[in-house]
Amino acid sequence: xxxxxxxxxxxxxxxxxxxxxxxxxxxxxxxxxxxxxxxxxxxxxxxxxxxxxxxxxxxxxxxxxxxxxxxxxxxxxxxxxxxxxxxxxxxxxxxxxxxxxxxxxxxxxxxxxxxxxxxxxxxxxxxxxxxxxxxxxxxxxxxxxxxxxxxxxxxxxxxxxxxxxxxxxxxxxxxxxxxxxxxxxxxxxxxxxxxxxxxxxxxxxxxxxxxxxxxxxxxxxxxxxxxxxxxxxxxxxxxxxxxxxxxxxxxxxxxxxxxxxxxxxxxxxxxxxxxxxxxxxxxxxxxxxxxxxxxxxxxxxxxxxxxxxxxxxxxxxxxxxxxxxxxxxxxxxxxxxxxxxxxxxxxxxxxxxxxxxxxxxxxxxxxxxxxxxxxxxxxxxxxxxxxxxxxxxxxx
Amino acid sequence: xxxxxxxxxxxxxxxxxxxxxxxxxxxxxxxxxxxxxxxxxxxxxxxxxxxxxxxxxxxxxxxxxxxxxxxxxx
Numbered sequence: 001x002x003x004x005x006x007x008x009x010x011x012x013x014x015x016x017x018x019x020x021x022x023x024x025x026x027x028x029x030x031x032x033x034x035x036x037x038x039x040x041x042x043x044x045x046x047x048x049x050x051x052x053x054x055x056x057x058x059x060x061x062x063x064x065x066x067x068x069x070x071x072x073x074x075x076x077x078x079x080x081x082x083x084x085x086x087x088x089x090x091x092x093x094x095x096x097x098x099x100x101x102x103x104x105x106x107x108x109x110x111x112x113x114x115x116x117x118x119x120x121x122x123x124x125x126x127x128x129x130x131x132x133x134x135x136x137x138x139x140x141x142x143x144x145x146x147x148x149x150x151x152x153x154x155x156x157x158x159x160x161x162x163x164x165x166x167x168x169x170x171x172x173x174x175x176x177x178x179x180x181x182x183x184x185x186x187x188x189x190x191x192x193x194x195x196x197x198x199x200x201x202x203x204x205x206x207x208x209x210x211x212x213x214x215x216x217x218x219x220x221x222x223x224x225x226x227x228x229x230x231x232x233x234x235x236x237x238x239x240x241x242x243x244x245x246x247x248x249x250x251x252x253x254x255x256x257x258x259x260x261x262x263x264x265x266x267x268x269x270x271x272x273x274x275x276x277x278x279x280x281x282x283x284x285x286x287x288x289x290x291x292x293x294x295x296x297x298x299x300x301x302x303x304x305x306x307x308x309x310x311x312x313x314x315x316x317x318x319x320x321x322x323x324x325x326x327x328x329x330x331x332x333x334x335x336x337x338x339x340x341x342x343x344x345x346x347x348x349x350x351x352x353x354x355x356x357x358x359x360x361x362x363x364x365x366x367x368x369x370x371x372x373x374x375x376x377x378x379x380x381x382x383x384x385x386x387x388x389x390x391x392x393x394x395x396x
Numbered sequence: 397x398x399x400x401x402x403x404x405x406x407x408x409x410x411x412x413x414x415x416x417x418x419x420x421x422x423x424x425x426x427x428x429x430x431x432x433x434x435x436x437x438x439x440x441x442x443x444x445x446x447x448x449x450x451x452x453x454x455x456x457x458x459x460x461x462x463x464x465x466x467x468x469x470x
Contacts (some may be wrong), residue, residue, distance in 0.1 A: 036434060118433065137434055158423035160431075170426045173449060178420060180455040226453050234455035249419050256418030256455045 004028045005309060007132045007148035008111075009119050009161050011038045014277020014294040015154030016102035017057055021302025023109040024337060027286060027309060030146060031103070031111045034118040041100030045219050046093045047211050048291040049196060054091055058105055064097035066213040070192045076356030077199025077349040090194070092213055093291070097308045117144065122151055122164045125271035129314075144376030150305060150314050151273040154298075157260045159279035165270050168281070173226060177206045177259040178289065180234040181221025182242065184249035188216055197222075197241070198352050205345045206259075211250040219253065223259045223288065225345055241264050263338040264331045268318035276301045282330065286337035286344070293330055300325040406446035407462045408439040414458035420458060421450035 011033035019031040045138045047069060051060060069090030073083040107113050116137035122133035129149040135141045153161025157176075162168035189212035197208040205225020212218045222241060225232050234256070242249065260283055268280045276282075283290035284298045304322040308314050323331075347355065400439035408421075408430065420433045430450060451459040 034434070041435075043418055108403060116434070118427040158419055158432075160428070161426065170428065171424050172422060173453070176420075176424055176453075178453050178455045180416075180418075229452075231452055234456045235457070254416050254456075256416045258418075258423040258453070260423070 001131070001145050002104050003129075004030045004146045005148065006030070006152060006305075007130075007146055008032065008148045008152045008154055008275075009132075010034075010153070010279070011103045011106075011113060011115075011157040012099060012154060012156055012277060012294065013102055013291055014279070014282075014298045015152065016099065016106045017295050017298035018152055018154060018276050018301050018305075019111040019113075020102070020106035020109045021113040021299065022306055022309075025302075025310075026110075027208065027306070029106070029111040030148070031113045032119055033103075033107055033113065033115045034119040034135070034137070036116050036137070038103045038115060039096035042255055044070050044095045044255070044291070045209060045211055045221060045289075046095045046213070047219075047289065048091050048093050048098075049305050050088055051159045052092060053292060055059060057299070057302075058098075058102055061101060064094045064101050066092040066094055067189065067192055068092070069194055069211075071194075073193050073195045075195065075197045075361065076352040076353040077201060080353050080356045080360065081358035082356055083193070085191070085193075092192075092211055092219075106113055119155075119161070122153075122161060122217075122273065125273070130272045146342050149272065150309060151271065152301065152305075153275045153279045154277050156278045157258055157283075159275065161267075161273075162275050162279050165273050165275070167267055167270060167275055168265055168279075171258065171260060171262065175260060175262040177223030177261070178220060178226050178234045179206075179223035179257055179259045179288075180238050180253040181209075181219050182238065182251045183213070183217055183253040183255070184242065184246055185215075185217050185219070185252055186249045187218040187246060189214075189218070198356070202241060203237060219255075220246065220249075221255070259283075259288035261288055261338065261341050263332040264327065264335055267316070267320075268323040268326065269316050270383075272302060272314045274305060276320060280326075282326070282334070284337055285334055287343045293334075296330055297326050300329060353376055376388075379393075398436055404442050407441045407464070408444060408450060409460045409462050410437045410439075411460075412436075414456050416456055416458070418422050418455065420440040421454055424453050455464045 005027035006022050006029045008015045008031045019029045023029045031158050055312035070087045071085040117134050119134045121133040129147050130151050132146050134144045155161050195210040203222040206223035210220050262281045265281050268275045276297050277294035278290050282293040308318045417435050422430045428445045429440045446460050
């Protein structure tokens with residue numbers, strides 16, 4: 001049986017970057033991707049951090065950059081708009097090319113990438129590691145077994161690895177959004193702002209987004225909270241949204257998926273294995289964004305788990321240091337966002353409008369370099385006493 | 397009702413023309429009955445408990461829950 005130092009399941013941003021970081025430290029890394037091709041199909045809104053933030057993980061390249069993002073506008077259901085101009089705050093990606101570039105970087109660092117390798121089980125922890133079983137879809141589903149000192153589950157939102165390792169369960173319906181997105185043409189990018197629309201008539205329990213790509217195209221999508229017996233589909237909601245705002249556009253592609261927003265997992269590690277990226281619930285639970293978080297968790301994992309391998313100690317107790325680093329860097333902020341999410345998704349339209357207005361006021365005040373939180377709180381109590389009670393209970 | 401008495405009575409039918417391979421259903425299936433093998437969604441009938449969560453969650457309504465009429469419940 002083949003033996004490697006690290007077996008990485010999933011060649012998304014988290015898997016490829018963790019594989020790259022560990023290969024650079026001289027470890028023998030096998031990076032398994034179950035799909036025939038890395039990065040395809042795209043299941044993402046494709047908005048990520050700034051050029052500087054991205055450059056930290058991968059040299060910038062035109063092939064995966066659709067354009068910069070120079071600010072955001074938030075549209076409340078009652079017509080309130082809050083706009084914030086921050087040039088270069090983010091980057092609109094071509095996710096397929098981006099994922100492929102990250103995987104290539106891992107290969108150049110010495111990792112072995114195998115596409116069409118579908119992991120089906122992770123064995124129990126033994127002194128010399130865990131045995132990973134897989135089927136090689138490129139060779140008539142030939143069974144493959146590999147012994148690895150360390151297994152990284154980087155298999156994203158539907159992580160099977162996390163469940164085999166006993167670290168997570170399938171998503172409760174309240175923590176995931178049913179989402180669909182069109183790539184539309186004939187939408188001028190303008191100043192390259194991302195637009196977000198909230199309201200029960202637009203995307204109940206979620207929000208809709210318009211992210212400009214390149215050549216007059218944009219990612220237009222929404223996520224909804226699925227409730228009740230026979231709810232309207234996310235696609236039906238999106239069709240209404242598009243018909244009302246972009247009747248002239250053609251649909252160039254349809255993208256879908258679950259946008260997850262769970263609270264932190266109790267544990268990201270077990271003996272000889274760890275979860276990295278969204279498999280370990282690293283997405284921002286409020287926005288659903290996860291590319292930068294996945295890369296950051298992979299950086300912490302690469303560093304800390306590499307050290308653990310050098311020490312020859314891959315027990316849960318040792319690997320826990322990775323989880324602590326992640327929690328300190330992003331996880332604890334995510335837990336606050338999780339509470340915000342819970343609050344936001346119980347708000348009615350008038351409460352959402354109020355929140356957007358308050359945000360507009362707060363943004364105005366930021367330019368005068370003082371945010372009047374007490375004022376906002378007093379106003380909130382006068383307008384929405386129930387909301388304040390709800391918020392107080394959820395956030396503290 | 398336990399899983400064992402319901403197992404094998406249900407099947408999730410996928411309309412491949414409508415399905416957009418997003419695997420949203422895979423992420424919420426409580427019994428891991430659904431999986432995306434390469435780009436085709438598959439349903440392990442013996443694991444499906446007929447909870448209907450995936451059909452409601454599917455953003456494009458590509459799934460239907462089918463219940464077998466044949467064998468009588470144990």
